[in-house]
Amino acid sequence: MILDTDGTKPIYMQIAEWLETEILQGKFNADEKIYSQYQLADLFNINPATAGKGLAMLLEEQILYKKRGLGMFVTEDAKVQIRHRRINQTLKKLVQEVVIEAQHLEVGEEELVSMIQESIRKGEQK
Structure with missing residues (x-):
């Protein structure tokens, strides 16, 4: 993954x-150990505090837990949890925008569904 340092989304996110x-x-x-903030900092060439903030976010959302x-x-x-949140916050919003x-553009339901099915088929071929 390459971080988008010029974008609007903060690096920790x-x-x-x-x-x-x-x-x-x-x-x-x-129950598997995840990267430390220092490993993430090395991996992405960022400040350890920034990496720590991303980990803290997942800790707060109870995606991660700490073992002292x-x-x-x-x-x-x-x-x-991740799947549920992404479906409800991201995917549904994207579908609504589409x-x-x-x-x-006056694209009918049938044509739109066909476009989605074609995209799915192309994704399966990769």
């Missing part, structure tokens, strides 16, 4: 989202 994606993809499982002296670990239901744009 990008770090948190990247870690969430790693969890969703099964690279970190429940050992580091941070993935919670039992992290994957379910539907509104389709209406502006």
Whole structure:
């Protein structure tokens, strides 16, 4: 992953989202130790405090938990929580934006569904 340092999204949020994606993809499982703030800082060439802020965000959202002296670990239901939040906050918003744009362009439901199905097929071929 390459951080977007010129974008509007803070780097610590990008770090948190990247870690969430790693969890969703099964690279970190429940009760497994996750990167430390110093490992993240080295990995992305950022300030350790920035990396720590991303970890703190996931700790606050109960995606991660701390074991004193050992580091941070993935919670039992992290994957379910991340998936639920991303569906409700991100995916539904994106779908609504696509539907509104389709209406502006007078793209019918059938054509829109066909476009979505084509995108899914192209994604499966990768």
